[in-house]
Amino acid sequence: MVRQRGWILGAVLALSCAAATAARANDACSPLMEWNQFALDATVTAGQGALPQIRSLAIVHASIHDAVNAITGQYATYLAQNAAPAGASIDAAIVAAANYALTHLFASQAPALNAKRAASLAACGVSESDGGIGVGEAAADKVFTLRSHDGAAQAMFPYTAPGAGLPGVWVPVGPAPVVAPGWGKVIPWVLESGSQFRPDAPPALTSGRYTRDFNEVKMLGALTGSARTWEQTQIAIFWDASPSAIWNSVARGVVSARHLDVSSAARAFALMYIAGADASIACFDAKYTYNFWRPITAIQRADEDGNDGTVPDLTWQPLITTHQHPEYPSGHSTNSSAMASMLTLLFGDDPGVPIVATSPRNPTFPRNWATFSEGIDEVIDARVYIGFHFRTSDETGARIGRKVARFVFNHTLRD
Secondary structure: HHHHHHHHHHHHHHHHHHHHHHHHHHHOOOHHHHHHHHHHHHHHOOOOHHHHHHHHHHHHHHHHHHHHHHHHHOOOOOOOOOOOOOOOOOHHHHHHHHHHHHHHHHHHHHHHHHHHHHHHHHHOOOOOOOHHHHHHHHHHHHHHHHHHOOEEEOOOOOOOOOOOOOOEEEOOOOOOOOOOOOOHHOOOOOOOOOOOOOOOOOOOOOOOOHHHHHHHHHHHHOOOOOOHHHHHHHHHOOOOOOOHHHHHHHHHHHHHHHHOHHHHHHHHHHHHHHHHHHHHHHHHHHHHHHHHOHHHHHHHHHHHOOOOOOOOOOOOOEOOOOOOOOOOOOHHHHHHHHHHHHHOOOHHHOOOOOOEEOOOOOOOOOOOOOOHHHHHHHHHHHHHOOOOOOOOHHHHHHHHHHHHHHHHHHHOOOO
């Protein structure tokens, strides 16, 4: 009887704790949602590109997850944490972890971020003496210190692809610097290596698949004279935003609508961004392994590819200026698929709540999907509409993203 009473009391306390943290995830004191937005804003202010942006957001959200779960113990932490002191506030831990990570990532923004820290703590009624402060700062320090040695700082350097100038081999277009030729060597968060899910080579230039892909992007992805509809053009512009900007809007909506407790919400953001970060590494490992040419080069130089089914157009340009890294596989499709696939693993493909995506590149054109898979399908199309990628590259990227998400889900932040 005593054991039964103890079990009942424990269950009641657990339910009370869950109810309290669920309320904190959505009420006026909502530091997780608040600092999620602050983190995204900080990466934009810093002018980060897609790859460093995903990495920064993974650092922030892994720090928050570890701080929260060092107190709640609901999920395994990414890195081992010390026991939290009795009475440590989860709210204080979130604010301290996020602020520590962001001020170390973006030192020039520290004054503004510290002001936000003070306002967040005041709104939640906690002080700098709260035990959660130390928990959050310790968690963030461990994550930040580990990732400071991941090789990302050494991933940017001048690069010329072996065989540059030969048919099928990527060459930069325009004067912008080559993007992240060393990113495939960045130490992954969870993957065993950047090459773990390296795909097969892109289609041969004389293959039927290449011919199909070539003529599709030539027809739909052109700046002028394209067969795109108005809606397809808007979709292309929508997806010209970074994966983080788009999928963060989706995750925020689903997390809020599902009324998750704070531990589960922190885990959802952390898993999504860790999957995205590792997908970036896997994608760029493949990009600079195969060094496949972009549609702009392929179409202008089609008389060199040995394929009678491809006709050159020396004046062809994509809808928007092509990025300065190899074509295969598509980075946006890989990252978007990893993030969407992680959300699917967490909530099901149909999460039972509205899925609404917004984009800073096309803010008056929100996307509404019934499933996360619809978002993946749309980005595959969008990268053809914009003239950046052949369809096979998009489909391959989506497969890599799904594999990365599944591996991350099965190997970290487990319950």
